[in-house]
Amino acid sequence: MRKLKNCELNRLSVDEFKQSAKTPLIVVLDNIRSLNNIGSVFRTCDAFLIEKVYLCGITAKPPHKDIHKTALGSTDSVAWEYVENTLELVKRLRDSNIKVISIEQTENATMLNDFKPQQQTTYAVVFGNEVKGVSQDVVSASDTVIEIPQFGTKHSLNISVSCGVVIWDMFSKIS
16 A cells, blocks of 8 residues: 555645535534644544634634644634633524534533434534533533543543544534
């Protein structure tokens, strides 16, 4: 087997990306501290044609060199918006018939592998702060909570890893 060159990967241009049909999935970042995590999330969102990213609270906004370092230009392709208050955004999304899912460990959470998305539905997945997770008021306002099954000694995954796992799972179930 021969590794493919970048020019052989047939990737979309930024303009083609912006004009293409998107996955009915929105990513909400609730008070993310690490700029490298933010950039990594943008790159994952680009890979799976995510509709939009919302940056909330203390989450930094592009342009920033530390976001760019891991985003590698995906902040130019993926639509994004800054909203100061995550809870207000969640209410606005729900009012627009978007199903809001917090990615968190809670009582009665649905395990990611058991989640079955409804067809013709747009979902917004909320990822929380690296230490405190998704805020309780946002969890309470969500339509449901999904937990990523874990079997080791640690209690959580890095936010950018969690985002990659959830987006890939939902993308494969929606597509």
